[in-house]
Structure formats: C-alpha cells, structure tokens
Amino acid sequence: MAIPTFTFDAVIIGAGGAGMRAALALAKSGYNTALVSKVFPTRSHTVSAQGGITCAIGNAHEDDWRWHMYDTVKGSDFIGDQDCIEYMCKTGPECVYELEHMGLPFSRTDDGKIYQRPFGGQSRNFGGEQAARTCAAADRTGHALLHTLYQQNLQANTHVFSEWYAIDLVKASHGKGFAGVTVMNIETGEVAFMHARAIVFATGGAGRIFQSTTNALINTGDGIGIALRAGLPVQDMEMWQFHPTGIAGAGTLVTEGCRGEGGYLINKDGERFMERYAPHAKDLASRDVVSRAMALEIRAGNGFETKGVQHVKLNLVHLGADLIKSRLPGIRELSMTFAGVDPIIEPIPVVPTCHYMMGGIPTNVHGEVLTVDADGTERSVEGLYAAGECACVSVHGANRLGGNSLLDLVVFGRAAGLHVEDQLQEHLPLHPVSDDDIEAATGRLRRWQDNKDGESVSDIKAEMQKVMQEDFGVFRTAEYMASGVEKIKGLRERLQHAVLTDHSKVFNTARIEALELDNLMEVAAATAFAADFRTESRGAHSREDFPKRDDENWLVHSLYFAEGDRLSTRGVNMKPKTMDPFEPVERVY
Amino acid sequence: MTEETQKIHFKIYRYNPETDKAPVMKDYYLEVPKATDMMLLSALIQLKAQDETIAFRRSCREGVCGSDGMNINGRNGLACITTLSSLKQPIVIRPLPGFPVVRDLVVDMEQFYRQYEKIKPYLQNDEPAPAKERLQSPKDRKKLDGLYECILCACCSSSCPSFWWNPDKFIGPAGLLQAYRFIVDSRDNQTTERLKDLEDPFSVFRCRGIMNCVDVCPKGLNPTKAIGKIRSQLLKEGT
Numbered sequence A: 001m002a003i004p005t006f007t008f009d010a011v012i013i014g015a016g017g018a019g020m021r022a023a024l025a026l027a028k029s030g031y032n033t034a035l036v037s038k039v040f041p042t043r044s045h046t047v048s049a050q051g052g053i054t055c056a057i058g059n060a061h062e063d064d065w066r067w068h069m070y071d072t073v074k075g076s077d078f079i080g081d082q083d084c085i086e087y088m089c090k091t092g093p094e095c096v097y098e099l100e101h102m103g104l105p106f107s108r109t110d111d112g113k114i115y116q117r118p119f120g121g122q123s124r125n126f127g128g129e130q131a132a133r134t135c136a137a138a139d140r141t142g143h144a145l146l147h148t149l150y151q152q153n154l155q156a157n158t159h160v161f162s163e164w165y166a167i168d169l170v171k172a173s174h175g176k177g178f179a180g181v182t183v184m185n186i187e188t189g190e191v192a193f194m195h196a197r198a199i200v201f202a203t204g205g206a207g208r209i210f211q212s213t214t215n216a217l218i219n220t221g222d223g224i225g226i227a228l229r230a231g232l233p234v235q236d237m238e239m240w241q242f243h244p245t246g247i248a249g250a251g252t253l254v255t256e257g258c259r260g261e262g263g264y265l266i267n268k269d270g271e272r273f274m275e276r277y278a279p280h281a282k283d284l285a286s287r288d289v290v291s292r293a294m295a296l297e298i299r300a301g302n303g304f305e306t307k308g309v310q311h312v313k314l315n316l317v318h319l320g321a322d323l324i325k326s327r328l329p330g331i332r333e334l335s336m337t338f339a340g341v342d343p344i345i346e347p348i349p350v351v352p353t354c355h356y357m358m359g360g361i362p363t364n365v366h367g368e369v370l371t372v373d374a375d376g377t378e379r380s381v382e383g384l385y386a387a388g389e390c391a392c393v394s395v396h397g398a399n400r401l402g403g404n405s406l407l408d409l410v411v412f413g414r415a416a417g418l419h420v421e422d423q424l425q426e427h428l429p430l431h432p433v434s435d436d437d438i439e440a441a442t443g444r445l446r447r448w449q450d451n452k453d454g455e456s457v458s459d460i461k462a463e464m465q466k467v468m469q470e471d472f473g474v475f476r477t478a479e480y481m482a483s484g485v486e487k488i489k490g491l492r493e494r495l496q497h498a499v500l501t502d503h504s505k506v507f508n509t510a511r512i513e514a515l516e517l518d519n520l521m522e523v524a525a526a527t528a529f530a531a532d533f534r535t536e537s538r539g540a541h542s543r544e545d546f547p548k549r550d551d552e553n554w555l556v557h558s559l560y561f562a563e564g565d566r567l568s569t570r571g572v573n574m575k576p577k578t579m580d581p582f583e584p585v586e587r588v589y
Numbered sequence B: 001m002t003e004e005t006q007k008i009h010f011k012i013y014r015y016n017p018e019t020d021k022a023p024v025m026k027d028y029y030l031e032v033p034k035a036t037d038m039m040l041l042s043a044l045i046q047l048k049a050q051d052e053t054i055a056f057r058r059s060c061r062e063g064v065c066g067s068d069g070m071n072i073n074g075r076n077g078l079a080c081i082t083t084l085s086s087l088k089q090p091i092v093i094r095p096l097p098g099f100p101v102v103r104d105l106v107v108d109m110e111q112f113y114r115q116y117e118k119i120k121p122y123l124q125n126d127e128p129a130p131a132k133e134r135l136q137s138p139k140d141r142k143k144l145d146g147l148y149e150c151i152l153c154a155c156c157s158s159s160c161p162s163f164w165w166n167p168d169k170f171i172g173p174a175g176l177l178q179a180y181r182f183i184v185d186s187r188d189n190q191t192t193e194r195l196k197d198l199e200d201p202f203s204v205f206r207c208r209g210i211m212n213c214v215d216v217c218p219k220g221l222n223p224t225k226a227i228g229k230i231r232s233q234l235l236k237e238g239t
C-alpha cells in the first residue's frame, strides 16, 4: 500500500499551548513546519485552563524566581528535576511578557500591570508568607492564551493541518532514529506519511483513563501511546494529580483561583476543615494535600451527599457578587450550568477529580526525548521532542503546582522550537524509510479494519475507566492495585479483538475513538504498573500500605517500557546551574 | 421503561456522502432518569454507543471550546451546555445551517474561518515592545470584556441571514466581534487601517441588525452592539 508522502523540516503534533508556542518559534526560523492537530487549534484542551500562569514578575509584592523555584521543588515532593525547574522559573517572566506583547488580554492591577493572584503552594522568601504569583486573565486564562497563540500563528502563516490525526511513528530504515509519522485526514479518511527531520510531540494529557476527570474528551494520551509502541519509555506515570475542586457528578473544574481569591472548603457541619489539616496554608496547601484531606473528611462521614455522590462544598458567598462577577465569571457560569448553583448565593458541591498527568515522555531541558538502551545507557533520541503535558521534563515531579502547567507549555514549547531550529541548522538529516516501516505504522488501522467479531470500543473504554477509578485513585494499596493490574492486562488483550462497525471514510469519528482507545489503554497500563512499582507515598501517589516517603529508595523517577511491561528507575537532577540545590526535607504546609 | 425512567425521542439529521443520496432525519430513543439534568452532548454520546456511525464534533464538554455548535429544535446552540429537560420532544437536531455538510452534524467551517482571518485577528503595534508588559488601565482592559471570550463556535454566523447570502463578502458577527476586540484594545495602534479594511459596502454594512446572533450566542456576547460601534466609527471617520 503506497500512501502519499509530505516532506517537512519539522512536524509538530498537537496545537495546544505547547505545540503552538513551538510552532511560533519555528515559524520565525523559515524552516518548513507542519502543525498537526486532531481538532481545530482553539478547540484544544488548553482552552479550558482557568486560573492562570505562574511566574515571579512581582506585580503584587516583591518576588524572586528562586522563591518560585523553591515552591516548585517542594511541591514536586523533590522528584522534579532541579535544572529544568530552575530554567522554567528563571525564563518564565520573559515568556509571560512575550504573551502580553502578543496581545493576551491579562486582567490588570490599578497601575496597569498584569494582575497576579494567590494560588496553592506559593510562598515568599523560601517558605514564608503566602505569595500571589499567578498571572490571570479573569478565570479564562487558557482560552486567552490559546486564542492569542493561534492568532500569532495565523499572522506567522504557520502551515496547520487541522483535523488530522497522528497514528504512529515510522522508524528510519537504518539505525535508531525516526523518519516521520503516519497521519490521517479526518475529513476524508486519507492516510499519509509525514517525512520529517524533526518531530515534536505536544499531544497533551490523558485524563480520560479515569471515569471522573476535569479533562476534555479528546485527552486520550495519543503521544504516550505512540511513544510506547515505538519502544520509548515513559516516566513517573503513577503520578496523577487529583484536583480538589471538580464539580461533584459532572467532573468539570472550578479553579484553585477561587480559593486564591478567598474561597474555602466546608464539610457538612459548615466547618472550614483545612485549618485542621494544614494550619499554615489552609485551603491553599498543595493540591495533593487538600485532595487527601477532602477524601478523609468524606470517609469520616463529614461529607454531603447529592444524588448518591459524596462531596464537600466550596464556599465563595462571602466574596460578594462584584468580585465573583469580575474575577470569576466563568466559574459562576460553570457552576450554574453543571451544579445548578449560583456561587453568589450558595456553596458549590466539589470532589477531588483526576486532573493532570505529571508523568509522560521523558525529555531534557531542550525538550529532546530521552531513552535508556538495553545496556542501561541514557541518551537523547535525535530529532524527537516532546513538550507540554505529554512530556515529563520533569518540572512537576510528584505533584504539580497550580499555574505551572501553562508556564511549562510556553517555556518548554519555545525551548523545543528553538532547539529544533538549532539542530536543523547543525545537522538533522531526513532519514531514509522503507515501505515496510511505513506499512508497520499503519498496522493499527488494518487491525480495526479487519477485526470482525468482538466487543465494542465504548464497552471496553467504560470498563477500563472503572478499573482505573476504583483501583488507582486518591488512595492506593497493593491489594487493589495487583488486581487492577490483572484487570488492565485482561482488557488490553480484549482490546486487540474489539471491533469497529463503521468503516466509512468521511469524518469517521468512531474510527478515531477506536485509535484513541489503543492509546488510553497504553496509558492505563503504564499507570497501573508504575503505581504498583513505587512502594512509598510521595506527592500525588498515596499508598495506605506504604504511608511514608522513602528517600533512600525512591528519590528517583520511575520508567516504564511497554515491551514486557518493564520497569526501572532514573536519577533525579539535583544540579541547578546557578545556585545550590534544594535538599529533600519533610513537606509541611 | 420503569417508573423512574423516561424515553426521550430524538430526530437526528443523518447524511454520509459516501453512501447517501440525500440526508434523512432518523429517529432515536434513549432511556434516561425522569428527573435528569443530563446535557444533550451526553445523550448524543450514549446514542453513539448504540449506533457508532453518528458523527459530531466535541472536545471540552463544558462550553469553552466551541466544537459542538448545532441546530437544536430550530435554534443554534452548544450540545454540551443544553439540558435535555429544557427541550421539547421530539428533539430535532440538525447541523448548523448555512454551511456545507461534511457528514451528519459535522459542517465545513472554512468560510467562517476565512472571514475571521480577514480581520487580522492579532494585536498589531509597530512601536517596539517594552522590557516588561505594555501597561493597560483596568478601565481600558474592561473594554475587551464581552469581546475576547468568543469561542468561534459559529452559532451566530450560522443564524445570520446576511451571512447566508454573502458568506464570502460579509465578515459576519463572529469575525466583526473580533475586529472590534482589536479596534478597542488600547495596545493596538492600527485602528485606522483596521477601519479602512472594513469600509466597503459588504464587510460590515451587510448587517441588517436582525439580532439573531445575539439571540443564540451561548457565551452571552453581543456582536450586534460591536457592529454598531464599528459602524459609527466608520461613519465618523468618513465625514
């Protein structure tokens, strides 16, 4: 089967914040770049981000990027790579000013500067007073950021392949590199090969492995699945953030910015219970801490119940109508639509909800993908990059701080774009390919075409989500995880025989959902194996059978390879370039 | 059906150009709890589990990405924030009117995007940027409220008769809303050029003030008002 070939210097897969920032860097380089997205760019999940983008520009009080770095390292429970965190916090202000110059409509302070609000886990002076460091455009920062980046890409004439779906990586016919990626035009069903010197993954998160998530329906971990099938490892996949305030029943998020603006959580007695769990930071403790406290309150019978769902409530009433309308208008809209509650009048029902994938494709500070060879040597994969939520740089470690993801997107999206340009100038070759290798990268399509008798995509997906929700949630134990791993293995096998009934070409969304489920299953398996592997509690990974952090054995990243479900570990970078490292200490808020 | 559930009747526009000569309205039924706050998008997803050939776009499922604009009981809206309980049965669902249909509820939005691109939807300022942010007073920033929040769902343009007749020449409500967003942005200094680009008889002046756009915008935005402001600025400049 010969399929059409397009040739580019660089192909970026994903047009969320990370992909569009990378594309913008490359557009200015003059290299022939393709930006591929399975949805029209402004429909990417970044559009949903609410609260803001964190960096130390000091508009609310004196600030220092090192303080931001301290908070981020502590937030990561010390398995964030300190060289990368240093780079992010230091470069952050420049990247945020760039966004402002591009036209991002930030909210403003009285003197006309970018407005900054307090978020969880933020401190001044290395653990002192609460800081206000998150730059916001009301509670629609992601929308404002994504549209601004799209607009800039329009101006820069970026070549966008909108509603094209990336299927798999194609190996180079010699050696270790990759020559490109197979793609499908969703509108026509046409399959093509994109031959490229550099490939950047910016495919976003995978929250849809869980039943209840704040993530968009398109967050199916495609980049993770593609990387794993190509023999590459993924890192820290046990680390999933559960956001404290998902709307009970619906899963839609209400931003941490609500608590930043002065909102607080209450139990059924009206008690502001975070005062007991985090006496100093209270409701603005780190997300893992707040989510666990909520789960414990509900377990202790202190929750509310609505339509069979146990929850606590987020109170904003005391903030008053004016503040809610000007700073949190989107939250009010969501709350009225999905909870039937106007937060000006009554508190919002909330539960901890799967929100963010800290793990992903391991990369270095330039966004270059890392792998480990059979003999244990670590190396970067020439011409292959990852940035944004699908990557694990790792700046978030075991727990991401609010507002640090949008920052990660623009800092490392840009870094990857710049490094690709640099490497294109230096040497990156266009690798030769064989028809067999291209053919191999369309194998999944043929499987879905040929399978005749089996279960449906929606049934297997629902079962997988149930297993992940029940066995790999906020609290984990060996017993449940062991049975969870077995169930996922079984489902993974059944998926090989699942059937697609719609074989039409034009805008066949059933086929896309089938291809997506292959990827979700890879992510679920990586998560399950890695969670069972790490026998300690750290950040978002909370084990009842190993309640303590164990720095002696586990101050490391986990690595998972799909082949043989192999697990190993990698050291954490403790060598920032310009300062002394932050040594691990007990984490209290 | 039990005492606690009810059967909901849908009529859905079906058309696959590979196999169908003409579109048909097909009946579907779904059993849901009696007192339900289910969104139409969730219902469509459940119907798709029964018949996976139904095609529609969706992403955020919370009214912010603009993917699932469709015509619901004769009115454009987003399926993900429309409750079943607010809809009369049978619930009739069609693709957005005025656009070529790709398949089922999926329309070709090229024309809509081209009109958006025409207004140069990016900040232009030919003065060198300062080292930090460009300052903007809260009062000037407030002028962008009600404009920048557009999610490009096309519910408005697809309900606008002027856009149906001249989709190639009339910018349409969504594009004009964004045109005004950049005209009023205190940080953009190309206002004169922007207005000049709009002074022909079609780009803005085809708007007949019918207000369909305001009526359907799921984000509560008001393109007609923005168009009125552009118009009066054009008339002022013209004299």
Ligand SMILES: Cc1cc2nc3c(=O)[nH]c(=O)nc-3n(C[C@H](O)[C@H](O)[C@H](O)COP(=O)(O)OP(=O)(O)OC[C@H]3O[C@@H](n4cnc5c(N)ncnc54)[C@H](O)[C@@H]3O)c2cc1C
Binding pocket: A013, A014, A015, A016, A017, A018, A019, A036, A037, A038, A039, A041, A044, A045, A046, A047, A048, A049, A050, A051, A052, A053, A054, A141, A142, A164, A165, A166, A167, A202, A203, A204, A205, A214, A215, A216, A222, A223, A253, A255, A355, A356, A387, A388, A389, A390, A402, A403, A404, A405, A406, A407, A409
């Ligand atoms: C509700 C919500 C609120 C949030 N609020 C904040 C916040 O206030 N601050 C903050 O810092 N973070 C926030 N986050 C996190 C943050 O928004 C995300 O981590 C971030 O937007 C991810 O961006 P991305 O560029 O990596 O990917 P995405 O924006 O998810 O984009 C992924 C892109 O990849 C494309 N893609 C995926 N697979 C394929 C494929 N196979 N083929 C082709 N294209 C593909 C998609 O089309 C899309 O364009 C929030 C998250 C949620 C869920």
Ligand code: SF4
Binding pocket: B159, B160, B161, B162, B163, B172, B173, B206, B207, B208, B209, B210, B211, B212, B213, B214, B223, B224, B227
């Ligand atoms: S007011 Fe103008 S833009 Fe809006 S629907 Fe009517 S004609 Fe169209």
Ligand code: SF4
Binding pocket: B149, B150, B151, B152, B153, B154, B155, B156, B157, B173, B174, B177, B216, B217, B218, B219, B220, B221, B223
């Ligand atoms: S103005 Fe409203 S209806 Fe029109 S595209 Fe924007 S959000 Fe949609």
Ligand code: FES
Binding pocket: B057, B058, B059, B060, B061, B062, B063, B064, B065, B066, B067, B068, B069, B078, B079, B080, B081
């Ligand atoms: S799915 Fe995003 S607006 Fe409805």
